[in-house]
Amino acid sequence: MSSDRIKIVWIYPDLLSTYGDQGNVIVLERRAALRGIFTDTVHVRSDESVPVDGDIYLMGGGEDRPQILAAQRLRNDGGLHRAVEYGSVVFAVCAGYQLLGTEFGGEEGQPVAGLGLLDMRSGRGQKRSVGEIAGDVDPALGVPMITGFENHQGITRLGPGVRPLAKTRVGVGNGDGTEGAYRGHVVGTYMHGPALVRNPALADLLLRWVVGRELERIDDSWAGRLREERLATVLPA
Amino acid sequence: MSDLPVRAQLAAALGRTASKMSRLAGRGDGSVIGGRVGLALDPELLRRLAADRRLVLVSATNGKTTTTRLIASALRVRGDVATNAFGANMPSGHVLALAQAPTAPYAVLECDEKYVPMVLAETGAGIVALMNLSRDQMDRAAEIWLLAGKWRKALDGAATHVVANCDDPLVTWGAGAAKSVTWVSAGQHWREDSWCCPECGGPLDREGVHWKCRECHFARPKPDWILHADRITTPRGRTYELSLQLPGRANRSNAVIALAVAAQLGLEPEEVLPRLAEVTSVAGRYTTVEHQGRQLRLLLAKNPAGWLEAFDVLAPPPGPVALSINAQGPDGRDTSWLWDVDYRVLRGRPVWATGERRLDLAARLEAADVRFTIVEDIDEAIMAVGPGRLDVIANYTAFQQIRTRYGRVV
Numbered sequence: 001m002s003s004d005r006i007k008i009v010w011i012y013p014d015l016l017s018t019y020g021d022q023g024n025v026i027v028l029e030r031r032a033a034l035r036g037i038f039t040d041t042v043h044v045r046s047d048e049s050v051p052v053d054g055d056i057y058l059m060g061g062g063e064d065r066p067q068i069l070a071a072q073r074l075r076n077d078g079g080l081h082r083a084v085e086y087g088s089v090v091f092a093v094c095a096g097y098q099l100l101g102t103e104f105g106g107e108e109g110q111p112v113a114g115l116g117l118l119d120m121r122s123g124r125g126q127k128r129s130v131g132e133i134a135g136d137v138d139p140a141l142g143v144p145m146i147t148g149f150e151n152h153q154g155i156t157r158l159g160p161g162v163r164p165l166a167k168t169r170v171g172v173g174n175g176d177g178t179e180g181a182y183r184g185h186v187v188g189t190y191m192h193g194p195a196l197v198r199n200p201a202l203a204d205l206l207l208r209w210v211v212g213r214e215l216e217r218i219d220d221s222w223a224g225r226l227r228e229e230r231l232a233t234v235l236p237a
Numbered sequence: 238m239s240d241l242p243v244r245a246q247l248a249a250a251l252g253r254t255a256s257k258m259s260r261l262a263g264r265g266d267g268s269v270i271g272g273r274v275g276l277a278l279d280p281e282l283l284r285r286l287a288a289d290r291r292l293v294l295v296s297a298t299n300g301k302t303t304t305t306r307l308i309a310s311a312l313r314v315r316g317d318v319a320t321n322a323f324g325a326n327m328p329s330g331h332v333l334a335l336a337q338a339p340t341a342p343y344a345v346l347e348c349d350e351k352y353v354p355m356v357l358a359e360t361g362a363g364i365v366a367l368m369n370l371s372r373d374q375m376d377r378a379a380e381i382w383l384l385a386g387k388w389r390k391a392l393d394g395a396a397t398h399v400v401a402n403c404d405d406p407l408v409t410w411g412a413g414a415a416k417s418v419t420w421v422s423a424g425q426h427w428r429e430d431s432w433c434c435p436e437c438g439g440p441l442d443r444e445g446v447h448w449k450c451r452e453c454h455f456a457r458p459k460p461d462w463i464l465h466a467d468r469i470t471t472p473r474g475r476t477y478e479l480s481l482q483l484p485g486r487a488n489r490s491n492a493v494i495a496l497a498v499a500a501q502l503g504l505e506p507e508e509v510l511p512r513l514a515e516v517t518s519v520a521g522r523y524t525t526v527e528h529q530g531r532q533l534r535l536l537l538a539k540n541p542a543g544w545l546e547a548f549d550v551l552a553p554p555p556g557p558v559a560l561s562i563n564a565q566g567p568d569g570r571d572t573s574w575l576w577d578v579d580y581r582v583l584r585g586r587p588v589w590a591t592g593e594r595r596l597d598l599a600a601r602l603e604a605a606d607v608r609f610t611i612v613e614d615i616d617e618a619i620m621a622v623g624p625g626r627l628d629v630i631a632n633y634t635a636f637q638q639i640r641t642r643y644g645r646v647v
């Protein structure tokens with residue numbers, strides 16, 4: 001057993017938590033605990049300042065208006081930017097993912113300034129993408145295929161400063177055959193809500209980045225069966 | 238009805254026939270198909286059928302069907318009531334409900350949240366009751382901030398009276414533009430969707446039932462009716478004991494809304510309370526079914542706020558619980574919401590998990606450190622539980638499957 005201790009910061013659950021986003025917090029806490037890693041989780045509401053000493057920052061999904069408010073407050077706050085400079089891990093889904101870029105589409109599709117933490121810009125697409133999503137993850141990350149549910153109307157163009165998280169097999173993702181983006185330890189995805197539940201290897205990757213070592217194997221049978229079932233329903237046999 | 242144009246009469250009659258055939262064919266309550274046939278033949282049908290009635294629309298994320306039933310039960314003291322008792326809450330269901338009771342002077346219509354503006358415009362409803370808004374089936378339903386905005390726009394300047402739950406900030410904002418409002422302190426237990434001011438986006442400061450925005454003028458209005466545990470205080474300051482057969486605090490919230498609506502139509506609490514107390518189950522919800530020496534109590538929970546209320550009425554631990562989750566169209570095809578439900582309250586009970594998405598449920602329960610057994614269906618849970626009582630919580634289509642299996646008791 002190790003004496004690692006990690007601090008998880010859940011950013012703005014009052015604005016960016018629409019559908020099970022808490023699942024990512026729970027999955028990380030649990031997978032850490034099973035390896036004897038202590039976790040402190042801080043819920044930072046949008047009227048509070050973002051601590052700079054977190055190890056993993058999580059951002060969830062949100063409606064248009066809360067997304068715009070979150071962008072304004074996070075830019076003014078600056079805490080997340082500093083944490084990223086210090087090398088902290090960020091995992092953001094859906095609206096939170098769009099926020100990481102330089103720009104995203106507002107209520108009427110108008111461009112709104114994002115956080116500029118990833119070299120990408122998002123806009124509003126013609127129609128909503130709702131359904132299962134699956135894709136082959138960038139081999140550099142050493143993580144098996146991702147599976148999740150997407151529900152958004154965004155189109156995201158990646159700049160040269162980021163790499164796509166995955167190539168889509170099923171679903172829309174960024175809209176150009178790629179899904180999500182990452183640079184260093186900052187990761188975003190259109191898989192919304194509790195994206196880490198069906199992707200335990202991705203959850204472990206985030207934890208490994210923090211503790212800097214390989215993690216013991218744990219019993220993943222339920223998550224594994226759920227993964228298989230979901231992938232089997234969407235991928236051709 | 239006889240005043241309706243021939244085409245409308247024909248449309249209404251054909252709708253009723255289609256509905257009956259659907260029911261005979263075992264395809265459900267028939268409430269949707271009948272209305273669809275009618276509306277296809279005469280798009281004006283809803284407007285025509287609603288004319289000259291005292292009409293109440295009831296909308297919310299949770300509690301629509303039950304509150305509709307409570308209000309209808311209260312109004313029957315005065316006369317016939319047309320109502321969509323089976324939760325067919327879109328215009329086709331409204332058409333059928335009205336066509337089936339052509340001479341009823343009253344109508345109480347449960348209305349899907351996003352149809353409120355349209356149905357209000359079509360029916361000219363005299364009263365609109367609005368109770369709560371929370372995250373629900375996001376893959377197909379509108380986002381709730383957007384929804385509240387649509388309510389607000391539809392009610393702005395409308396000649397209708399609104400009865401609204403002022404403990405829910407989003408509902409308060411949606412109802413706030415109406416000309417006349419009865420504010421009811423009906424409670425709010427799920428608060429994860431109301432930490433921000435709907436008016437300006439600022440933080441809401443909350444203390445007990447009270448809330449106000451830290452940055453703008455938006456604040457909880459003073460309630461006319463107050464629900465306090467199982468007592469109700471009326472606008473005139475009189476207090477009544479609320480005794481219901483329907484369990485739980487969510488139903489006490491529904492009841493106080495029903496009392497306020499009935500009062501708006503001239504009924505005193507003394508007349509209404511006994512009617513509310515008679516209601517034992519609503520469209521199969523809260524029904525206890527006898528099966529093989531077990532008493533199954535069926536609870537419907539469709540979203541995180543609904544689960545919170547279902548947990549509130551469970552038999553005390555270690556009472557056994559069976560959970561059934563599907564993700565068909567009406568349930569929402571996305572099961573992410575399971576992670577917004579705090580299943581830790583089920584620790585220390587025997588728990589069976591089933592439904593088409595039982596693996597999603599398994600992953601969730603495991604993460605909550607709840608011990609559970611996966612079963613193929615409710616039958617298997619029933620056999621495992623032994624004689625006695627079993628509480629069953631299911632989401633929409635899972636609930637309907639169980640209802641069909643054990644008899645459509647209403």
